[in-house]
Structures are given as structure tokens and as C-alpha cells.
Amino acid sequence: SAVISQKPSRDICQRGTSLTIQCQVDSQVTMMFWYRQQPGQSLTLIATANQGSEATYESGFVIDKFPISRPNLTFSTLTVSNMSPEDSSIYLCSVPGGRVLSNEQFFGPGTRLTVL
Amino acid sequence: SQQGEEDPQALSIQEGENATMNCSYKTSINNLQWYRQNSGRGLVHLILIRSNEREKHSGRLRVTLDTSKKSSSLLITASRAADTASYFCATGNSGNTPLVFGKGTRLSVIA
Numbered sequence: 116s117a118v119i120s121q122k123p124s125r126d127i128c129q130r131g132t133s134l135t136i137q138c139q140v141d142s143q144v145t146m147m148f149w150y151r152q153q154p155g156q157s158l159t160l161i162a163t164a165n166q167g168s169e170a171t172y173e174s175g176f177v178i179d180k181f182p183i184s185r186p187n188l189t190f191s192t193l194t195v196s197n198m199s200p201e202d203s204s205i206y207l208c209s210v211p212g213g214r215v216l217s218n219e220q221f222f223g224p225g226t227r228l229t230v231l
Numbered sequence: 232s233q234q235g236e237e238d239p240q241a242l243s244i245q246e247g248e249n250a251t252m253n254c255s256y257k258t259s260i261n262n263l264q265w266y267r268q269n270s271g272r273g274l275v276h277l278i279l280i281r282s283n284e285r286e287k288h289s290g291r292l293r294v295t296l297d298t299s300k301k302s303s304s305l306l307i308t309a310s311r312a313a314d315t316a317s318y319f320c321a322t323g324n325s326g327n328t329p330l331v332f333g334k335g336t337r338l339s340v341i342a
Contacts, residue, residue: 146327158332218323224273
């Protein structure tokens with residue numbers, strides 16, 4: 116299993132500002148995933164972050180709004196840019212469990228973002 | 232896009248009762264997984280069932296999968312107050328692919 120930490124755990128931000136969320140894994144992983152969970156909703160994939168290449172974004176998410184960095188195999192950041200109240204969500208990073216025939220994932224504790 | 236639809240959306244039971252949650256999905260899958268989330272925190276993987284399996288057990292958890300109906304159920308037996316959480320099904324494929332999550336069921340177990 117992988118141990119994942121996220122910073123910050125929560126934040127309250129003003130409209131128009133940006134917040135960078137950090138995700139740290141205790142082992143080297145090729146892929147990391149970023150999900151958004153809006154209040155009372157399920158998880159929606161924002162993007163897949165591979166080390167050494169551009170992140171792959173899902174429909175409805177763009178790099179200008181959610182730039183992602185993946186500088187090494189244990190770390191990634193997600194920035195929520197020019198925030199609006201609609202960005203208030205829990206943001207979670209995850210990594211695959213590593214077994215070839217299974218894609219169970221390990222999740223970080225999440226970052227709870229409130230935009231005023 | 233979300234693939235899974237879960238019912239019920241919310242379930243409230245007494246401690247000691249069994250809780251059953253259902254999940255339906257739309258496309259072909261390699262596996263289906265169930266996750267638990269406490270109070271908006273990170274998700275914890277509970278159990279995975281492969282597309283060629285029909286039933287799987289883990290402790291007080293029992294998962295069934297019916298690929299002909301594209302549905303799965305999660306049964307928690309002898310529920311405890313500590314089982315209070317949101318439960319999500321998620322579908323995936325082999326390897327390093329992301330998951331597609333259902334809408335989730337909020338379970339409340341009353342002591």
C-alpha cells in the first residue's frame with residue numbers, strides 16, 4: 116500500500132485567487148490522479164499526471180484552470196486558478212495500487228477548499 | 232463522466248442490522264470496486280471483484296456482481312455505528328487507469 120499526504124488539508128480562499136495543493140507519496144509511482152468532489156457529490160476525475168509528460172485532462176477541465184506539476188515520481192501539485200465559489204470542493208489525489216491485474220487506488224486525505 | 236448509479240442515495244439502519252447498497256454501471260468493465268469515505272475525507276478501498284467473479288467476501292462485507300445486468304451490491308452484515316460513512320462503487324480496467332465512481336450511498340448506523 117501507499118501512504119499519501121496532502122497539503123493543505125483545508126483552506127478558505129477569496130474569489131479570484133489561486134491555491135496550490137500538494138500531494139506526496141511515500142513510494143515512487145508513475146501515475147497520479149487528481150479528483151474533485153463537489154459538496155454532496157461523487158468523485159470526478161480532473162486529470163492524470165504522469166512524471167515527465169504533460170498531464171491528461173478530462174472533458175470539462177483545462178490546464179489554464181487546473182495546472183498540474185509532476186516534478187518527480189513521488190510528488191505532484193494541482194493549482195486551482197482564479198477561483199470562484201463553484202470551485203469549492205474536496206480535491207483528492209490518488210495513485211494505483213501497483214498490481215498488474217487490479218487498479219485499486221490509494222487516496223490522499225483530501226484538501227477541502229472553500230471559496231468565498 | 233460518472234458511470235455508476237447507486238441506490239439508495241441514503242440509508243439509515245439500526246446497529247446490528249444488515250445494510251445493502253446497490254450499484255449499476257453502463258459499459259463493460261474489468262473490475263468493480265467499493266470504497267468508503269468518512270466525513271468528506273480520503274477514500275479507503277474496501278473490496279474488488281473482477282468481471283469473472285460473481286461473489287466475494289471480506290470480513291463483514293459481501294459483494295456480488297452481475298455482469299449481465301451490469302450491477303453490483305455491497306452487503307454489510309451486523310452493522311456498527313462505526314460503519315457510518317459514504318460508500319462508493321467504482322469501475323475500472325487493469326493497470327494504471329483511473330476509476331469511474333458512482334454517486335454513492337450515505338449510510339447512517341444508529342446505535
